[in-house]
Amino acid sequence: xxxxxxxxxxxxxxxxxxxxxxxxxxxxxxxxxxxxxxxxxxxxxxxxxxxxxxxxxxxxxxxxxxxxxxxxxxxxxxxxxxxxxxxxxxxxxxxxxxxxxxxxxxxxxxxxxxxxxxxxxxxxxxxxxxxxxxxxxxxxxxxxxxxxxxxxxxxxxxxxxxxxxxxxxxxxxxxxxxxxxxxxxxxxxxxxxxxxxxxxxxxxxxxxxxxxxxxxxxxxxxxxxxxxxxxxxxxxxxxxxxxxxxxxxxxxxxxxxxxxxxxxxxxxxxxxxxxxxxxxxxxxxxxxxxxxxxxxxxxxxxxxxxxxxxxxxxxxxxxxxxxxxxxxxx
Numbered sequence: 024x025x026x027x028x029x030x031x032x033x034x035x036x037x038x039x040x041x042x043x044x045x046x047x048x049x050x051x052x053x054x055x056x057x058x059x060x061x062x063x064x065x066x067x068x069x070x071x072x073x074x075x076x077x078x079x080x081x082x083x084x085x086x087x088x089x090x091x092x093x094x095x096x097x098x099x100x101x102x103x104x105x106x107x108x109x110x111x112x113x114x115x116x117x118x119x120x121x122x123x124x125x126x127x128x129x130x131x132x133x134x135x136x137x138x139x140x141x142x143x144x145x146x147x148x149x150x151x152x153x154x155x156x157x158x159x160x161x162x163x164x165x166x167x168x169x170x171x172x173x174x175x176x177x178x179x180x181x182x183x184x185x186x187x188x189x190x191x192x193x194x195x196x197x198x199x200x201x202x203x204x205x206x207x208x209x210x211x212x213x214x215x216x217x218x219x220x221x222x223x224x225x226x227x228x229x230x231x232x233x234x235x236x237x238x239x240x241x242x243x244x245x246x247x248x249x250x251x252x253x254x255x256x257x258x259x260x261x262x263x264x265x266x267x268x269x270x271x272x273x274x275x276x277x278x279x280x281x282x283x284x285x286x287x288x289x290x291x292x293x294x295x296x297x298x299x300x301x302x303x304x305x306x307x308x309x310x311x312x313x314x315x316x317x318x319x320x321x322x323x324x325x326x327x328x329x330x331x332x333x334x335x336x337x338x339x340x341x342x343x344x345x346x347x348x349x350x351x352x353x
Contacts, residue, residue: 253265
């Protein structure tokens with residue numbers, strides 16, 4: 024049996040998947056210490072020791088996403104975008120640790136602050152032929168390279184340097200399966216290729232993107248919308264994957280609402296995760312019920328987003344609270 028088949032989270036039961044959505048933050052906090060933001064926040068887990076943690080958590084580079092030209096293209100881009108941000112795309116150690124495409128390629132760009140011991144030899148580098156994540160491409164050489172931006176990748180004629188491929192989709196398939204032991208539905212790999220192909224320098228924003236709870240909850244809603252698109256195309260495997268991606272996207276938000284006075288907001292996030300998880304078994308058992316439940320869940324997520332925004336001043340989305348947390352334990 025190939026190692027890439029040993030970890031396919033979207034095929035597991037609802038309870039296990041719900042636990043997976045919030046397990047990463049707890050595991051990282053135990054490993055690195057509760058007082059450290061690098062241990063408590065999955066977003067910060069891959070930052071180099073000398074990185075400006077406040078700046079890293081306050082804003083991301085900004086997404087250079089060119090507008091799709093058709094409904095079908097739009098669906099693929101949104102599905103790919105959700106998968107790009109989900110660790111459930113990968114398998115083995117990467118999935119269990121919470122690594123995603125977005126960890127190395129923030130907003131589809133590079134990440135000069137990325138660092139993972141055993142994979143990096145300096146900030147912004149990674150050895151994609153290391154057996155730490157997969158034995159398939161292990162070459163016995165420590166050869167980290169600078170993490171490249173993916174902006175403009177769609178216009179290239181060859182893809183990849185260590186294992187070049189003739190098409191973007193083939194390159195992504197090889198990276199997911201061979202570098203990270205992933206085994207997602209084929210339609211999800213196609214969607215990621217569409218997303219990356221739409222990363223265009225001409226669409227880059229002039230300023231960095233502030234990290235806000237509204238933006239984070241919008242990502243959850245976009246993943247749920249992509250799941251609806253998959254359902255409309257009778258792609259149950261993709262819908263299942265995207266529901267799980269939406270559920271998992273709640274975890275970083277939950278981590279930022281760590282103040283004990285925000286227990287109602289955390290409960291709301293946990294309930295939303297359960298509601299999303301409860302839809303997944305219906306894909307086969309009661310497909311006619313799925314659309315109604317999904318619409319109701321998106322409406323509930325919108326209401327929760329408003330509540331979270333109102334209470335943001337006590338969360339790590341507030342810059343003063345974030346600054347203080349970084350100074351005390353970052």
